[in-house]
Amino acid sequence: MSAIAVDLYSDTVSRPTPAMRKAMAEAEVGNEQAHEDPTVNKLCEMAAELTGHEAAVYVPSGTMCNAIAYRVYCRQGDAVILDQLAHPIHAETGGPAALSGCMLTQVDGGRRGIFTGADVDKAVKPYKRNRPVAKVVSIEQTSNFGGGACWTLDEVKDVAAAAKRHDLKLHMDGARMLNAVAATGTSAKDFASQCDSAWIDLSKGLGCPIGAVLVGPADFIEEAWRWKTQFGGAMRQAGIVAAAGVYALTHHVERLAEDHANAKRLAKGLMQIPGIEVDPEEPETNMVFFDANGTGIDNFDMSKRLLAKGVRIGAGYGPRDLMRAVTHIDVSTDDIDAALAAIRDVAAGRD
Numbered sequence: 001m002s003a004i005a006v007d008l009y010s011d012t013v014s015r016p017t018p019a020m021r022k023a024m025a026e027a028e029v030g031n032e033q034a035h036e037d038p039t040v041n042k043l044c045e046m047a048a049e050l051t052g053h054e055a056a057v058y059v060p061s062g063t064m065c066n067a068i069a070y071r072v073y074c075r076q077g078d079a080v081i082l083d084q085l086a087h088p089i090h091a092e093t094g095g096p097a098a099l100s101g102c103m104l105t106q107v108d109g110g111r112r113g114i115f116t117g118a119d120v121d122k123a124v125k126p127y128k129r130n131r132p133v134a135k136v137v138s139i140e141q142t143s144n145f146g147g148g149a150c151w152t153l154d155e156v157k158d159v160a161a162a163a164k165r166h167d168l169k170l171h172m173d174g175a176r177m178l179n180a181v182a183a184t185g186t187s188a189k190d191f192a193s194q195c196d197s198a199w200i201d202l203s204k205g206l207g208c209p210i211g212a213v214l215v216g217p218a219d220f221i222e223e224a225w226r227w228k229t230q231f232g233g234a235m236r237q238a239g240i241v242a243a244a245g246v247y248a249l250t251h252h253v254e255r256l257a258e259d260h261a262n263a264k265r266l267a268k269g270l271m272q273i274p275g276i277e278v279d280p281e282e283p284e285t286n287m288v289f290f291d292a293n294g295t296g297i298d299n300f301d302m303s304k305r306l307l308a309k310g311v312r313i314g315a316g317y318g319p320r321d322l323m324r325a326v327t328h329i330d331v332s333t334d335d336i337d338a339a340l341a342a343i344r345d346v347a348a349g350r351d
């Protein structure tokens with residue numbers, strides 16, 4: 001296998017930049033779990049301010065943010081309502097069941113991981129002793145396995161109103177909420193303030209090595225701390241990594257638009273290659289899902305053959321085992337063109 005020259009496997013492969021590493025090296029630190037780490041405290045203040053929430057807590061991963069929020073809201077056996085494409089169903093090792101004790105009630109929103117207030121109405125059944133009790137509606141901004149699709153503010157408001165009607169909490173898995181902000185022009189505050197709790201991932205498009213920040217009302221965050229600690233997520237001199245988050249929120253938010261432009265460029269180029277079908281044709285954010293089967297090379301084989309040429313793109317996403325290319329801070333426009341050239345070669349049997 002040759003070295004990976006263009007890595008479109010995920011935005012999680014992005015590496016901390018020299019300037020980010022410098023900020024990390026110079027971070028003021030303290031004992032995070034005693035609220036004595038000034039850099040963590042600053043990061044939490046920034047995240048609360050950005051999202052319009054009262055309080056925030058720094059958490060090692062987005063997966064743990066979902067586990068904590070569901071644990072706060074649910075007793076054993078209670079239900080979380082989410083789309084059938086949602087990340088906690090497919091990619092969190094059963095954490096909602098194992099750690100939070102909740103069931104996942106899946107709705108089929110039919111629009112790339114996005115559903116409506118009417119879908120929530122349908123999913124909430126009248127009380128009966130033998131039924132699981134729904135406690136939370138969980139939405140994903142952007143929808144990862146929905147192809148990086150954005151909820152519009154109106155769609156979030158519609159679901160928020162339904163959650164209120166049924167006395168449910170609304171939680172936002174905002175792993176890529178800032179991508180949605182860049183794509184739609186709606187502010188993080190507008191999206192997140194519709195929700196009882198939300199989180200953003202620092203280790204995806206924002207380019208940090210680690211971390212996520214969970215936000216909500218002070219009493220929710222206080223309870224979140226108990227489960228963060230029980231799940232092993234309370235830390236010590238975490239300012240070393242939180243400094244990357246402070247740096248990223250200052251310097252890496254505006255540039256997400258470049259990743260979106262690169263994703264569009266990739267999609268456009270892919271559509272010109274015979275046998276490749278891009279879905280959707282116009283990516284909304286930083287993800288491009290496509291099917292290479294029409295070239296006579298299946299997606300898994302295409303992925304392997306591209307890797308041999310130094311281009312990494314994963315295969316096996318969703319029911320059609322699609323390929324998924326994700327743009328990020330370490331992918332330039334030239335890299336996109338190099339990836340397209342490699343895909344063209346493999347599709348034409350020139351590899």
Ligand SMILES: *Cc1c(COP(=O)(O)O)cnc(C)c1O
Nearest residue numbers: 061062063087140144173175201
């Ligand atoms: C990556 C991701 C997660 C999990 O975040 P980690 O930081 O990898 O644990 C949760 N939800 C969505 C939509 C994601 O893309």
